[in-house]
Amino acid sequence: MRILVAMSGGVDSSVVAGLLAEEGHEVVGATLQLYDHGAAIQKKGACCAGQDIHDARDVADRLGIPHYVLDREQVFRREVIGDFADSYARGETPIPCIRCNQTVKFRDLVALARDLGCEALATGHYARRVEGANGAELHRAADPARDQSYFLAATTRDQLAFARFPLGGYADKAAVRAVAARLGLRVADKPDSQDICFVPEGRYDDLVAKLRPEATAPGELVHADGRVLGTHRGIARYTVGQGRGLGEASWDGDERLYVAGVDAGKRRIVVAPRGSLETGEAVAGEMNWLIDPPAAPLRCQAKLRAREAPRDATVTWDAAAGLARIALDVPGIVAPGQACVLYDGDRVLGGGFLRGRGSVDTGRAAA
Known part of the structure; x- marks a missing residue:
């Protein structure tokens, strides 16, 4: 196939490009420039800027594949950084990695891939795409410590059908780095990005x-x-x-x-x-369903934060309001703005963003 690979300049996406080229696919690399090239080149823990763009180009040269850099700085500033700041101003706790995947990554890169006549978009995310009876399904990665399915819950069914996640079946990161070394990629020992990419110092x-x-x-x-x-x-x-x-x-x-x-x-x-702080009820809006929206209460597991384990829940879909109403078997802390991702075992059923002010009745305090 002709496949567009989203190349961030890190080891994961570089290995994806290398593996697909090795398998005989016609690979095209694309890197999103999300920051000013000069200002970002020395940032540690960032991605999609400065040195990372050079690293992606170096990998593409090593593999002998074409490589494009797409300027998405203004879109990223408006739809990810602006949304991040707006969320805090509303008293929420945003999760910008999901917004980034939802907008400049999957939306824009799928469109580019189709414009280039590609048959798929491949990324370095740790998740598995499984062909089910009703089409593509999103599943957890084989390595639970690196699973990124939570951050991909806003990927639409159409995008998921077009996407490929070649690293989803790898047992651990060491195995991925070993592939990079075998392919002779200089990024084999490159550290992983840390923190929020556009605030790498955590401030x-x-x-x-x-x-x-x-x-x-x-x-x-x-x-x-x-x-x-x-x-x-x-x-x-x-x-x-x-x-x-x-x-x-x-x-x-x-x-x-x-x-x-x-x-x-x-x-x-x-x-x-x-x-x-703990509550047995939560409400999620902006729901993206990867199954047909349930007509009856649905038993599943709900993950309220990226680093929390999913907990058993019953979800009722309020189609008129566009809200998922979640009854948790074991109460948890609900932080508005964070994602609520629904699972059936390893499979992602859908996800949205938590609504409300928090987990307790703040009526007296708000008086």
């Missing part, structure tokens, strides 16, 4: 302060029972479940407090004991 609040300064204005730290306990440093610096950075509101007597909700309208951070 996301500085970025939000520049783009949405109102999200870093001070306000009240309020107990869920209505007591004002102190002052916070801006809602963008807090997320549901957080226990650090609360200052004088860290404790209520001998009981440790945590962020239970964010009221962006009143610039209030609501805190409560950790046990109060």
Whole structure:
């Protein structure tokens, strides 16, 4: 086949290009430039910028395949970075990797692949695409420690049918690096990217302060029972479940407090004991179904955060409202803005973004 490979400049996507070329496919490499080339070249832990573009081009030269660089800086700034800042300004906790996959990666690269006459788009994601009775299915990777199916839940059924994930069956990253060494790729020992790619030093609040300064204005730290306990440093610096950075509101007597909700309208951070944060109910919007939307309550597993294990749940699809209403068997902490991904064992059924202010009734605090 003629296959477009999304090449980030890292070892994973480089190995994908090498394996497919080795199998005899006509491989075309494409790298998205998401930052200013000069400013980003020294950033550590980033991707799709500076040195990474050079590394992708070097791999393409080594493999003897054509390589294109696509300037998507403005789109990325608007649809990923802008959405990231807007989410914090709304009192949410965004998950930009899903937005990036949803927009500049799969949407734009699938369109490019089709324009180039390619029959598939391949990426270095750790997930498995399985041909099922009703078409392509998204499944977890063989290596649970590297599984990225959670971050691919916004991939549409049409995109999934076109996508390929050659690394999904690999047992671990060491095996992938061994392939890179065998192919003679200089990126074989290149470190993995860390943190959020556009804030590689982890100071996301500085970025939000520049783009949405109102999200870093001070306000009240309020107990869920209505007591004002102190002052916070801006809602963008807090997320549901957080226990650090609360200052004088860290404790209520001998009981440790945590962020239970964010009221962006009143610039209030609501805190409560950790046990109060857990809830048995969640609501997800912007649902992307990889199965036919269920007409009856669906038993499955719901994953509320990337680093959490899925928990058994019953999901009711409210088609009129466009919302998935999730009843959790075991209560969890719900952070609005994070993704809720639904599984049936290893298979991804769909996913959306959590709604609401948090896990506790903040009515008194919001009064």
